């Protein structure tokens with residue numbers, strides 16, 4: 001069972017009391033939480049670069065440079081104990097005034113999101129979403145795009161005494177194979193995430209990503225291995241996979257292997273997925289690859305520029321960090337960027353669930369709406 005350590009629980013309260021950014025995460029299949037606290041403001045920096053310090057990054061959906069993201073520096077790392085960073089070293093005692101202020105913070109009560117200056121998202125009603133889907137289908141039928149990924153916002157009230165640490169632990173317990181995360185900063189707001197999708201990981205073992213598409217919500221107890229997929233989903237997943245294979249080759253990564261597409265479970269949902277691996281790459285190759293991958297056709301569409309313009313004209317800037325990416329960078333030699341899906345932006349009073357789906361020529365608006373209802377259950381189940 002994944003639970004936060006006492007040090008992590010109190011560090012989260014201390015970070016919130018000091019208005020410092022923090023991130024707490026559990027990797028798929030892992031049994032511990034990792035945590036960092038940034039004593040200074042988040043800065044936009046290259047994710048893969050010559051001197052990217054250890055930290056946690058968040059990149060929005062609509063990024064001008066896919067390799068540039070908000071970077072929360074790992075000034076403090078928290079596991080069983082609290083460790084303070086000075087240069088490359090971690091020590092048991094605070095090294096800066098800001099670290100000392102964090103160490104002295106005495107915060108009680110539940111952990112909740114700080115009020116923020118970011119705009120409150122407006123909900124998307126069923127009729128508005130279905131009309132949006134119908135317009136995407138018309139654009140696809142007119143030959144303007146092959147696929148457009150649309151989304152909507154589903155607000156849920158939070159109980160006055162909720163504690164974000166308890167919600168995070170509940171997600172980790174419910175979804176052992178998800179990347180589960182809580183992150184908060186003045187610049188990006190507060191996000192609670194249980195995502196099944198890797199955008200890019202890089203460590204000593206090489207580089208990995210996945211091509212994910214298609215969604216089914218089988219009855220509990222269904223034999224997942226026996227699920228079949230309609231040809232339109234098989235084709236859609238193949239399009240995502242082809243785009244990834246092209247990106248690897250164009251970034252100069254060779255000897256890439258791809259597994260056959262198979263069914264994977266993600267909370268109450270199933271997707272069709274193939275996995276990619278390449279031997280280790282240089283930071284320049286990784287930067288190039290990240291720019292080519294983000295946003296993938298699993299969250300944007302095909303062709304990318306047309307789909308992006310369509311999404312922004314329909315949804316405005318409401319996605320923010322939803323369908324962007326987030327994750328630890330250069331923490332113990334690993335960088336793990338996950339697509340920010342099955343996610344909610346948290347305010348002091350509400351969880352704003354962001355849910356979407358890929359629209360193709362054969363899409364039916366009512367079924368697409370139902371798909372977003374099912375996707376909302378991933379985070380909704382613990383609220």
Ligand SMILES: C=C(O[C@H]1C=CC=C(C(=O)O)[C@@H]1O)C(=O)O
Nearest residue numbers: 213214215298341355356357358
């Ligand atoms: C856009 C979302 O899902 C994407 C990832 C997997 C399957 C998807 C689909 O079936 O449409 C989407 O491409 C979301 O969960 O909000």
